[in-house]
Amino acid sequence: MKYLFCFNFFITLLSLQLSSAQNNATDIPMNSSNWKIHKGTSTFETFDNRETLLLNGKAFVKNKKFSNGTIEVDVFANKNRSFAGIIFRKQQDTMEEVYMRLHKSNQADAIQYSPSYDDELTWQLYKEYQANVTFKNKGWNNLRIEVNNNTTEVFINDAKVLTVENLRTADNNGEIGLFALFNNRFSNFRFTSNEVASKTNKETKNKKESNIISQWNITKAFPFSEDELRFNSFSKEKFATVTTESSGLLPFSKFIKKRSSGNFEKNKEVYAVASTSIESNNNQVRLFSYDYSDKIIVYLNGVALFRGNNAFRSKGLQYQGHIDINANKLYLNLKKGKNTLHCAVIDKANGWGLIGKLE
The missing domain is CATH 2.60.120.560 (Exo-inulinase; domain 1)
Incomplete structure (x- = not known):
């Protein structure tokens, strides 16, 4: 009888809580x-x-x-x-x-x-x-x-x-x-x-690979033209330092505004440049693993090494263009001293991002 009473009391309390929430x-x-x-x-x-x-x-x-x-x-x-x-x-x-x-x-x-x-x-x-x-x-x-x-x-x-x-x-x-x-x-x-959320909305810290690039220097957004984008067109621009998400993801739109946004594939393409410095004790080769959305041109010390297109449906109607840090591999021939990696990332819609690590 005692257990039956406790059970009935619990059900009644739960019902009251649900009713109160409603x-x-x-x-x-x-x-x-x-x-x-x-x-x-x-x-x-x-x-x-x-x-x-x-x-x-x-x-x-x-x-x-x-x-x-x-x-x-x-x-x-x-x-x-x-x-x-x-x-x-x-x-x-x-x-x-x-x-x-x-x-x-x-x-x-x-x-x-x-x-x-x-x-x-x-x-x-x-x-x-x-x-x-x-x-x-x-x-x-x-x-x-x-x-x-x-x-x-x-x-x-x-x-x-x-x-x-x-x-x-x-x-x-x-x-x-x-x-x-x-x-x-x-x-x-x-x-x-319910109560107001904590003002410090910090990302939960996941286990992070030590070789993730967690800071980039980025420019503002510029209109993109295939014929006009050259290293000299942005190398002297002002760069601001930003920190990525714990995964290494850099969502550009969180930090800079596009001139055309909110119209999906009707947007005009824009680009911004993310750069990072790599110090090397000697001449060596290091592997750069990375991904991007939508398009990219990768430069090392001012020389273009790679151009790619990862845009939505760029490789077929079912192609999504999701980011995966291990999707692309590029060997970097580093010189002794300071090296600079520039990534010009072009975007139209659905997610403007960059992620990378050095191995």
Whole structure:
């Protein structure tokens, strides 16, 4: 009898906690008085006996900020190529995004986390934050994220499908909203706020290889022209020192703005140059392992050694262009003393990045 009483008490307490969490949730009705549309088209209408938002672009909840807690929304099934997701902690043109590739149900990249810098997704740089999910092909799919400081857990139809251990932007609060590309329909948007996240949003320290290049000197962004890009065109530019993520990844858009961004493949190509110095006690050969997005020209001591194209679909319709530090190998003939490695990295969309190590 004693154990039965304890069990019943536990169930009652759990029910009260769940009820309290639900009561603390803020529902945002799907109408124009609650939402502001950013760069896109929208229609608020009744569909399937619900208030819905048909969106192609971004929409943000008016006068609401979010730090930690839960955000969820229902997304109507769509077999056509399209994307639908949640935006959170938006400040100016920087935000965190979790989204569904609805046309990729039961594929490795059906769900994606990506930080967005300069109002542009960077998914090519974060293959590790994709997951295989099977979506309902009829009716509504529920997308829910649970945010706790630097970690986010992602749920589809109440099943946990992805854990993001290192949210990449440095912002600990901001606006919340929705993202859709090629028209998707949303309903039942709600969120629950917990305590404000820690102001020091530090990346969890993973074991790092000692030969990772963790600092680069970078220029600002320049318009790219194949005929005009020469070593002399940037060698005297001003460089600023930046630190990579613990993996060695340098996401350029986190530090510098493009002149054309936010329009996916309609962007005009730009380039920036990342440089590092290599001291050598004698003449020797060292291996440079690296990857990049979208294109690159590698110079050693002013001499071009390699040109490559890793852009989305550059090697076929299914080619993603994800970054992998071991994808490219280049032997560097170092002279005794100071050597300078310059990487001119050209980008259009989907993630502007560089990663490298010396072996």
